[in-house]
Amino acid sequence: MRAKIRLIEVPTHLKAALMAQQRLVRPAIWWQRPVWLSAAAAVVMLLGLAGLWLKPARPARFANFQARMVSTALREYRMDLVTNDMRQLRQFIAGKGAPAEYQLPKGLEKLQLTGGGCLQWRSHPVAMVCFNRGDDQMIFLFVMKRSALKDPPADTPQVAKVTELQTVSWTQGEYTYVLAGPEEPQFLRKYL
Numbered sequence: 028m029r030a031k032i033r034l035i036e037v038p039t040h041l042k043a044a045l046m047a048q049q050r051l052v053r054p055a056i057w058w059q060r061p062v063w064l065s066a067a068a069a070v071v072m073l074l075g076l077a078g079l080w081l082k083p084a085r086p087a088r089f090a091n092f093q094a095r096m097v098s099t100a101l102r103e104y105r106m107d108l109v110t111n112d113m114r115q116l117r118q119f120i121a122g123k124g125a126p127a128e129y130q131l132p133k134g135l136e137k138l139q140l141t142g143g144g145c146l147q148w149r150s151h152p153v154a155m156v157c158f159n160r161g162d163d164q165m166i167f168l169f170v171m172k173r174s175a176l177k178d179p180p181a182d183t184p185q186v187a188k189v190t191e192l193q194t195v196s197w198t199q200g201e202y203t204y205v206l207a208g209p210e211e212p213q214f215l216r217k218y219l
Contacts, residue, residue: 089176089203092148093196096169096205097189099146099155104165106157107144116143116156125152126202129170134218135206138166151175166208166218173203186215195219 108119113131121127123145138158146153148171156168173179184197193210195218196203206218 089178089180089196092171092176092203093187093189093194093205095148096146096153096155096167097192097194097207100165100167100207101191105144106142106155109142111140111142113140116140119143120145120154123152125154126170126172127154129154129156129168129202129204130199131156131168132206132219134216135166135168138218141165149175160208164209166206169205169207170202173198173201176203179203184215184219 107123108116110116117127120143125145135156135158138160141157141159143154143156146155146169151171154168154170156170158166158168160166179198180196180203182198184195187194187196188210189207191209192207193214195206195215198204208214208218211217
């Protein structure tokens, strides 16, 4: 069989055709191989995820809670329940797991209740109670358990301006309160 294969003549044009192609096969550089690119991408992704996972959590400080509630009132404001019946609102809030046994300040009892809702702050339920102060401006009362904060405010009301709203904050019993509304003279005396 070998002898018969050797008898086959090689075409004369075959050598010229092969030489005309002149393909050079170069060895691939290791960093240009797809396997290395995939591995490098995986390492970069793992480092990014580790950075997010190991990112220090913002502490459960009162200032963070207060700023978040004011931000909610200014940007994401929506009532879950529109009502002027405080009993109905308390039942709704209690059903959502938020504090419903809050003490309403005397100044707020004079205002018209418009409704409220439930919010979350760091997995803790927050009650939001909304009032119309009489000129279509809203007053917001946010109530959360004091145990959710590392540094709840004192029992004595503290007045502060947070972004565009004036706030009064205090702790009474097991709850921490933040009252927020448009800035006006005698805010503390008028609503507490």
